[in-house]
Amino acid sequence: MNNGKICISVCSDTADELIAQIRRAEELADMVEVRFDCLPPTELDAALSQIERSDIGRPLLATYRSPDQGGHGIGTLSERKAFWTDLSDQFWGGDLEEDVFQASTRLKNKIASFHNFSSVPDDIDNIFERLSGSKIIKIAVKSDDITDTISVWKLLERAKTENKQIIPIAMGEAGKWTRILGVAHGAYLTYASIDAGKETADGQITAKDLIETYRVKDLDKNTKVFGVIGEPVSQSLSPYMHNPSFASAGVNAVFVTLLVKNIDEFIRRMVKAETREVELNFGGFSVTMPYKQSIITHLDAIDPTAEKIGAVNTVNVVDGKLLGYNTDAHGFITPLKAMFGDLQDARVAIFGAGGASRACVYALKDEGADVTVFARDISKAETLAEELGVRSAQLTTDNRQLTTDIVVDATPIGMKGPLENETLFTADELAGVKFVYDLVTKSTNTPLICEANKAGIPALGGIEMLLAQGAKQFEIWTGQEASTDRMRDRLLARMTGEK
Ligand code: NAP
Secondary structure: OOOOEEEEEEOOOOHHHHHHHHHHHHHHOOEEEEEHHHOOHHHHHHHHHHHHHOOOOOOEEEEOOOHHHOOOOOOOHHHHHHHHHHOOOOOOEEEEEHHHOOOOOOOOEEEEEEEEOOOOOOOHHHHHHHHOOOOEEEEEEEOOOHHHHHHHHOHHHHHHHOOOEEEEEEEOHHHHHHHHHHHHHOOOEEEEEOOOOOOOOOOOEEHHHHHHHOOHHHOOOOOEEEEEEEOOOOOOOHHHHHHHHHHHHOOOEEEEEEEOOOHHHHHHHHHOOOOOOOOOOEEEEEEOOOOOOHHHHHOOEEOHHHHHHOOOOEEEEEOOEEEEEOOHHHHHHHHHHHHHOOOOOOEEEEEOOOHHHHHHHHHHHHOOOEEEEEEOOHHHHHHHHHHHOOEEEEOOOOOOOOOOOEEEEOOOOOOOOOOOOOOOOOOOOOOOOOEEEEOOOOOOOOHHHHHHHHOOOOEEOOHHHHHHHHHHHHHHHHOOOOOHHHHHHHHHHHHHHOO
16 A cells, blocks of 8 residues: 555546536545636636635645646736635645645645656656656656656656655556556546546546556565557456456456567667666566567577467566567467367458467367468568468459358458458358357457357457467566456456447
């Protein structure tokens, strides 16, 4: 348990809705930030007087910024100064930018705050210096890559040595981890949104997720940090599998998303003991596109299966050494064998020649299956097939004749997005096939699985593969068996809630 606070930031364009959000926020938060700059001027007095009449059970933090400071309103400098001068002492305090910091003499607590919504300024230390007349300092800057977050994160150490309270925020997807780990490393508070879609800043996480998924207040400096490294990572479901597993196994660990644009720089500046600039206590990584192959050069050792596949999706950090594994092959084959049975000599047509296909082909070959890789670009299919000792063929739109026992779709067809309603094959074209396996992870059936159902062919979606590969990762990282039932429950709850 750490001493940090969760502060829900609420924003609405009507006074009534703002009060309703404060009421909901006080149930989850330690503090509530009221963004008065979201209100049109006509609603401002109504909101202030409703708050004055209400008996709100949490400390209220007032904020009233100009548009260039991230506010949504149109308050001029003199209006904003007047707002702060008149603000009642019912508020715990205010978040004040430098231009209005002196305006309020009545506030009990003042947070001196700085925002940059486009980048991380080079002179972040000078900014800290300028604000250090205040006991509480907030510096929020926009990060595009994980290494952009280093300088703002290092302010935590500086604040500690100078006996200041700091709220360091790296906005954007790349900085999400700072919002999760901040309070464990001494940040005064972390901001949260009341609901998904109601974020008041880029990268904000809902209070429910901070509390239930990431358990931010239970984390400390000894917490082992795991994360998915890749680009993009914003849609990753892994936090919703691994965090509940860590919680139910009683392991002091957290799983976050890590948006990495340059793998070499990330490993050098944030991971390797000899060169890193921050101490985050990394325990391991799940590796996703586009780094499953390029991570290999950074490893101290690689598991023989991962080496044969030529791709690593899991890194375990042991005594500072990076050990690489591939759990995709295991994740793919385990549910297939459970449903189809023995794969010896089974004819398998696998569509797609990307990273997932590579692990699947390896696992199928290992089981004695007779595999053919199909791809639009025959050279990609040929390269993969040659490396792993299977056959390759051109995927065309006219030749729809399938002479195979199992169809594996390892393409993005059917995934959320432009290909969502597409299918590789229709029910008629699947005639004669015994089993269909679509790797796309969806809580509802993909079009290909619907076609298989129509044709009366047993089929499997990508969720079971995701779970099985995740369970194996959990075992590698913790030495404990994962509770796949709990993982499945949390994953499905997340997926269906987000539809
Ligand atoms: P990838 O490396 O990008 O490979 C995708 C492959 O699909 C490439 O060969 C690509 O061919 C081909 N492709 C793309 N669009 C196509 C289209 N419209 N028609 C035919 N072929 C097409 O991706 P990946 O990592 O292998 O992932 C492939 C799929 O597996 C994705 O849906 C992913 O979500 C899923 N997956 C699921 C799990 C799980 O645990 N369930 C794990 C990993 C992956 P070109 O090179 O010609 O574009």
